[in-house]
Amino acid sequence: MKHSTVHKGSLPQPRGLQACPGLRRGTSVRLPEIPDPFAVEPHPDWLEITRACNEWTVHRLCRGDTALATDLIGAGTGPYVCESIPKGLPERLLDLCKLSVWWFGLDDEFTRIRWDLSTGERERTTRLHARVEEIWALATGARKDDDLWPGDVVREIFHTMIGRVAPSRASWLIDVLGSWQQRGAKLDLDQTAHRDDSIEAFIPNRAVDSACPTFARLIEYTLGIEVTEHERTAEPVRRFLVTIYELWFLLNDLFSFRAECFADQHDSTICFLRRVYGISLQEAVDWTASRMIAAQQQSVEILDEISRSDLGTSDDLMLLLRTYQHTASGTYHQSLSAQRYHGRGFRWNGARSGTIVLHPDLTEFPPPPKAQRLYPATSQERYDALS
Template identity: 25%
Template sequence: MQSAKLSAALRPEECSYRLPEMTLILPVTVHPMLPQVQYDLPCWVRSYITDVAGMDLEEWLNTGFELWTCHAYPHAREDRLLRMTRYAVAVTVADDETTRKNAPFGGSSAYAKAAVRVWEDMLHGRQATPAEAPAWWQLMGDAWNDLCQDMSDGLRERFLADQCRILRRSVTEVEIREQGNELELEDYMDLRRDTIYGAVCWHLAEYGLGIDLTEEFSRHPDELGAVWQDANDHLIVVNDLFSFRKEWFVEQDTSLNASSILRRNKGLTVQQLVNRYADRAAELERSYVQKCVEITTTSWGNTPRMHAYLREIGHIMAATLHFSRFTSRYHAVGFLWNGITDATVTMLPERTLISPNHRTRPNYRTPYLYRSPFTSADGS
């Protein structure tokens, strides 16, 4: 007999929890073009749209997506970083428009299916953006066209295939919400490994470094696929760890997040979920590094471009965790992270509060000081 489902509802006493210090090993750094990107990106976005899924554009821009790109791709070519940032922001706009129930795509699977068919034609260059389409469609189409103007054929083909698969899987998310279905954890993880947009992140790393690993992915899909899975799972876990407030108070969505699934199926408290996610994030970092070591000790993996690619994916993982600590996307407009990494977090409908756990001076250890696991003993 199937056991009764437990409630995923948030209890008042669970609005505060201990965020533990995580034993992280992946480094955070930043691209030197950050000031230029911070100037360019808001101006570019404002030239296309005035809101994102009903949210005021200025509030949306306050989330700091340009910071994420510069932390995630610190070694990207300077002539490509702006285009990468624009495309990363364009797919984030798409993600918000396709997941929020108050938006046309997020609220109707029929609309979503028709939209994806048009988008696939747009991305493949088979048609222009329809004149009657929402303004953000043009933003996404232009960002893609700019990005791929000097992209190698092999990378562009793989990038397109994964981007279109993500869009189709986004339709699946809409259908699940529309039908009120509840996924098991493994089914949820399988879906989110696509819709977390990890493949876009990893392809952008290749593009930013000016390399094309099509041959390596063709010859060694299992080894590189295992790297991708650790990296994708890290993005999912970090999102689930820091998005509690957004999920419960802003989106009020209990259908498509691991926290709700684990609360319904296992009765986990918020503190138990936080501990689980924090431990898993640290575990995934070490698993990722170990897989990188195994790859770079092979004849095909011990190359400068493979070393650079794997190092950059590590930066993306670290940047996403760092970004999740401070972004108003999770913690409300105007939120300023105080640098504390071992804290008591209080979730309120209007904002997040972070207070130190220490009775004495709080630990202000900054992620910028983490030493890269890919760095040799002499620092080279």
């Protein structure tokens, strides 16, 4: 394996956009050790919530299409949401689980359109924007019997969530739900073309592409709290959000790139680094891990700063920001465990570092250290409990 020459977050000068080198069957790469400082026990109702979401996915959202349902359930949404928001209101956790499952399916649709290189960029852009508008119309009342997604089920998600909040919060929640649609419309295939010319330009766009701002506000809904605009836009809170969004999507990108790269879908940070900086796969993985560890520490330092300021007197704000840290841990566990990223039938064995082997249909993890003390109830154990 090639020795990494990228250390402590340093990168060579960008060389401009190049084709991604891709992956060969049996490619190996070493996963560095990544701390998990924000892990907590999940919501106590996680099993019931996950089972209810899976039943809904199979019988209502997918209307008995077991292949589609298996792929969506393979994202591990129930355990992920319940680990991320351990103090969420149970009925709202189920709402967010359902919404997230559907959005995973939509992301797959949009990604296929964006990376259909058999058509020109203008045609892909037109198709993408048209599909985004169709989905929003479906969610807000349009009738379309032949759509992949049943309109009555989609509308029910939106109506249920809006009905749970006070009338004064309804417009806020509608704006939050609409922000995801706007995110899709504004992509303009930028990530496909990788027009960003440096990692620092790429990172904020990747945060939006990964729907981090939308999910952050949906966590506020799920907790049943209300953070003021003054608190949300305060300078240290804004710095905290930039850091936590980066941590969320980097954790995901580190483990999702195998499936995406073998499918010639090169949105992830790993592919961007290889395309723009010309570094090796191992160097891209090492840089990403180093950046994540730095973001973990930065989030701790900024949250400590916030807690010692007047902002720290807001119980709702502090609960929300700590929950964002828990979401980083939930993202880590989901990304390690999900069949969506590691292949249908994949069972995570508890290993978090060491050499992994990448195949078109599977990530092969190394045996875990015998002395390793796993998180009290791993995501894999939670998935096993559902079977």
